[in-house]
Amino acid sequence: MRKFKIPNMGALTAFEAAARHESFTHAAKELFLTESAVSRQIATLESNLGVRLFVRAKQRVVLTRAGRLYGTQVRRTLEALDRDTLSIIAHGSSGGYLELAVLPAFASQWLIPRMKDFNDRTPDVRVNMGVRTSIFSFEESHFDAAIHYGKPTWPGTSCDYLFGEEVVPICARSLLARPVTKARDLLDYPLLHSTTRPNAWATWFAHHGVQDNSTMHGVRYELHTMLIAGAASGLGVALVPKFFVDGQLEQLGIMIPIQASAPVDSAYYLVYPTELSHGKPLELFRSWLLGQAQAYDAATRRSQATQREPDWGKLR
Template identity: 35%
Template sequence: MRHSYTPTLAELEAFCACAQSGTTIRAAEVLGRTQSAVSRAIGGLEAKLGVPLFLRARQRLTLSDAGRAFLREAAPLLDQLNEAAMTVMAFGGQARVLRIAVLPTFGRLWLIPRLRAFQATMPDLSIDMAARLTPVDFALDPFDVAIQRTHHRASGAAHDHLLDEELAVLAAPSLVSGPLSPQDVLRLPLLQQSTRPTLWPDWCRAQGLDPRLALRGARFDHFDMVLDAAQAGLGVALVPEILARAALDRGDLLRAVPGDFATGQAYTLIYPDQSRDLPHFARFRDWLRAEIEGIWA
């Protein structure tokens, strides 16, 4: 419910424009209004709030203490409104949109290259995708589905297993010419994933090696950076095999150690109950499962 003291959009725009420009004349030019309209909007806003927002001297407007406090809240509101409008405009007239939260490298290297095939089955659907490394709160975040690992599970959401996470030890042909022993791997720079710093120590423990030897090497935020660094010959990568398949197929990377290392995590489809009622979500879920199953076909 709108209260009598709640500013209108025109008043907020006039206030922010005047705060930025310092005069009603310049604010009017920016907004494409008349100077009198801007002055009336500022006067009406100050009357509603019962406090002067500007100090006036020789046609110059300087924010009062109250005005500075109000600007801190008003400017972000206008920015959010503009962003919301641009988001809707980006749908290109399509009524349906699927909002996906996804792990950054999984989204860039695995999901996005396959999305064209999915969209061909639903040309009236728009995709809104965002990278997320933290669990999604579906009550607060406007996502229909998340593709993350097991430990990102959200309370009150459904969780569908997609595939187990298995890591491969990889390096560029310029760095290794063939399979190495685990001990030989530790003599090379080990590329670290900064958001998952225990991967190399965990691998060492599984090999019966001292995990303290596994913390040397450059650090990177995401697996795609680790893969890029490995292809550049900067060191040995320990990355999900599913994300490295394209580089392996091209010959840009080789398996430095045979076999894969299971982390105990799994890629998981996470979604709130209300998504079950969305036909385009059901289509995406079925398509994703088929794509995952096709990996092992």
């Protein structure tokens, strides 16, 4: 049994709004209350907590250090409660919502273009997506599942293999002074690196027999979309998953200067807490996603078997 009384929702809501605005007046307008009502709620909250949350200075209020910290924590809690409430309302219907953590480029370039098929097949289930680029605690988040790139080593979860990837160098046609015939030729140009895969270029070059400290030189971008934009702008050569640019080379204004693949020991996985594996929305999405991944993987393998060198005549 709790040994203390949790503040009521009205007091927390009033405090969160006042903390966000640092103004009782603006909080009152947002909540359709009087300023004195907001002031009373916060005064009661401070009394119950035994902590001063605001400093009153003439016609304005300023958060104390404790107030600023508590404001952030309360805001997160109220946002989580909103999400949980919407989720349970959805579960009251015949379908439901799946909260999925995604990698931004994977979602925009591969997953979202395929989602209409899922929506058409499963009209009672909808998938909400939020970005997470590293491993997180499912217990401390609202997500039901995640798309993960790396190894299947996420504690407390089950992992389904989706597919591996082939990374390719890309650049603007205008960047190249002459045809690229071997991997080492790319060291004549600036290299654009991924902050989430800092050793990608070094690994790619090493596979092609190039050991050189300059493979680690160059600017770094956090997202693959930034790498693609940088390459298209003529800033250098980027190394990206091939499926991010498949069928879009002309549209993006980029080319693959050399068809030289390298094995990658990481892959994409669908990850979810083991105890949630039998939830209906996740079960339906998982079945559909694995089918899409298998079809894509098979098509990729066929394509790799018929790769052709770029048409260097177009560079002139």
